[in-house]
Amino acid sequence: MNSPSTDGIREHVALMDISSVARGVMTVLGPALVGAxxxxxxxxxxxxxxxxxxxxxxxxAAERLRNALVQWLRLCAVEDADLARAWILGTNPLLDGGTAISALREDRFEQLDAAVTHFVDGLG
Structure with a gap:
């Protein structure tokens, strides 16, 4: 079950206009990774x-951007931006040895959510 803070993040991102969501993800990952x-x-x-x-x-693409921002904000709730970015770019056994970028591109949102939850819960 999602924690209230995760639900709050999801609700916040769902209410954002897509240009703000894209700006948030672009700030973190840059144009090449957002394109990917x-x-x-x-x-x-x-x-x-x-x-x-x-x-x-x-x-x-909009759904992928929203999911990316949700997971980014969840990671940043427990870690600094540098480690959160490294987590997103790094390979992960919970993502079949792939990265969060590939999970987003392949619409494996539930799998990515579970991997982030595992990481966040381990630090909480």
């Missing part, structure tokens, strides 16, 4: 998503 996790493969497109009246990502 959303499956666009385009380094320029994610930057356009960060503008309030710019291009908007498709539904699948």
């Amino acid at each position: 996790l959303t499956g666009t493969g385009d380094r320029a497109l994610p930057g356009q998503w960060t503008r309030p009246y710019g291009a908007e990502p498709g539904a699948a």
Whole structure:
């Protein structure tokens, strides 16, 4: 079961406009990784998503961005930004030896959520 803080993070991110979500993820990961996790493969497109009246990502990319921000905020609730970023970029046996980036791109949100929960609970 999700903790109230995790539910609060999810609710907060769900209410954010997509340009703010994209801006948050871009700040952390940069355009190349955002392009990779959303499956666009385009380094320029994610930057356009960060503008309030710019291009908007498709539904699948938007869902990946929202999930990325939720997991980032969960990680940062227990660790500093450098370790949270390293966790996202590092391989993880709970993600079949892949990274959080690949889990997001492949829409394995439940598996990623479980891996983050395992990490967060281990530190809590």
